[in-house]
Each structure stands twice: as structure tokens, then as C-alpha cells.
Amino acid sequence: MSKINPAPKNPSGSNPLLGPAQALECISAELTKACKVAGRGGGVTITAVSKKHKVETILPALEAGHRTFGENRVQEAMEKWPSLKDKYAGIKLHLIGPLQSNKAKEAVALFDVIETLDRPKLARVIGDEIQKQGRNPVLLVQINTGAEPQKAGILPEDVDRFMGQCQSEYGLTIAGMMCIPPIHEAPAPHFALLHKLANRYGLQTISMGMSADYKIAAKLGASHVRIGSAIFGARG
Numbered sequence: 001m002s003k004i005n006p007a008p009k010n011p012s013g014s015n016p017l018l019g020p021a022q023a024l025e026c027i028s029a030e031l032t033k034a035c036k037v038a039g040r041g042g043g044v045t046i047t048a049v050s051k052k053h054k055v056e057t058i059l060p061a062l063e064a065g066h067r068t069f070g071e072n073r074v075q076e077a078m079e080k081w082p083s084l085k086d087k088y089a090g091i092k093l094h095l096i097g098p099l100q101s102n103k104a105k106e107a108v109a110l111f112d113v114i115e116t117l118d119r120p121k122l123a124r125v126i127g128d129e130i131q132k133q134g135r136n137p138v139l140l141v142q143i144n145t146g147a148e149p150q151k152a153g154i155l156p157e158d159v160d161r162f163m164g165q166c167q168s169e170y171g172l173t174i175a176g177m178m179c180i181p182p183i184h185e186a187p188a189p190h191f192a193l194l195h196k197l198a199n200r201y202g203l204q205t206i207s208m209g210m211s212a213d214y215k216i217a218a219k220l221g222a223s224h225v226r227i228g229s230a231i232f233g234a235r236g
């Protein structure tokens, strides 16, 4: 007789032994609850982060009807997503990793949301590609809320200037902001800061929170949480 052991839990409380579809359901219920506790409306979209996972691992989420996904590398996304986009209507693919200017053409062609607009040169190149391709990805500005020297993103004190530049020099419409808090700090102050900055510009799209802290992010006003391992398990 085999004994049934309780499955191990990851730090977020989600169970990696659940399939992606069940994990998405659990997380979605937790997000609804977190919003209710915080007294906020609006709902939270789960960006299922499928980086480093094979198509066969992603398929159950698509089959269950999930449509919002995140990848951090242009090259990897180009190998996996064009055929999936043909097969499943309504996919929203988010770029959540750093974008090199020389990959902007491919990124504008493939992604529906670019979350990592983080410097003037990239804003210019993306603006040029939008003109050329007639494609209009939703753009988020990445904010370096912890002012970490090694991390990408606009410093909080430079946000005003950059937002102005995007609009007046590069003709870009910015829809929202994203952040990745410092790894060894409590995330809540960073989420609160991002929410405050986005509010200052009337921006509705706020991408913050990952597997370990999505409930906190939801309470503090995230419109999108980027969740990888709690949905698809550990990355190889």
C-alpha cells in the first residue's frame, strides 16, 4: 500500500506538483481574496512566466484557456511563440526581460506588451519600429525602485524626465510601469512606490509581484503579477 504524503510546498504556498492549470486556478483564487482583503477592485491578471520551459509544459495552461504569458528573452520567445500564437487566439505575450536595441525590431513584431522600456535609446528605437511596422505593443517603463546600480530601470528621480521624453521626443504612449524589487529586501515598500508613481501619471497597468510575493503585490495595487515557478515548477 502506498502512503499518500502531503505535497511539498514552495515559499508562496502554491503547490508545484499541481499542473499549471490547477496552479493558475489556485493563484487566481488567492489573488481575488487578496484584493477583497485590501478592499480594492479591478482584478489582477496573471502573466504566466514560461521562460526556460518547453512548449509541452506551457500547453496545459493554454488548453485551460490562459492567454497572458511572459518571456524574458527575445530569441527564446521567437522559437516558442509564433506557432502557439497561430494556434491559440488571443494570446498576450509580455516581454519581461532586458531588451537590447538591436533586438527591438523582433520584439515589436512579436510581443504584445513590452514591460522593460528602461532608457532613452531604447525608446527611440522602439518608436522607430512602431512607425515602420505599424504594430503597437503596449509599453511599460521599468522602474529601478531600489536604485540598484546593477539593475535595469529608470531611477525614481528620473521618471518625470523620461516620461516626458517618451511622449514628446519619441511619440510613445506609456501604459504602465513595472518593477523588480531588490532580492534581499521586503518587497512591499517597492510595490507601494511603484503604485504611487503609476498613479501620478494616471497609469492603470502596474506589473509587480512574482511567485514569492504576488499576494503582497495584489494588495498594493498590481494589475499584473508575473508568476513562473508557482505555475510551471522549477526552471531547469
Ligand SMILES: *Cc1c(COP(=O)(O)O)cnc(C)c1O
Pocket (backbone or CB within 6 Å): 049, 051, 072, 096, 097, 180, 210, 211, 212, 226, 227, 228, 229, 230
Ligand atoms: C523569471 C521572472 C519572473 C517569474 O519569477 P518566479 O519567481 O518564477 O515567479 C518574474 N519577473 C521577471 C522579470 C522574471 O525574470
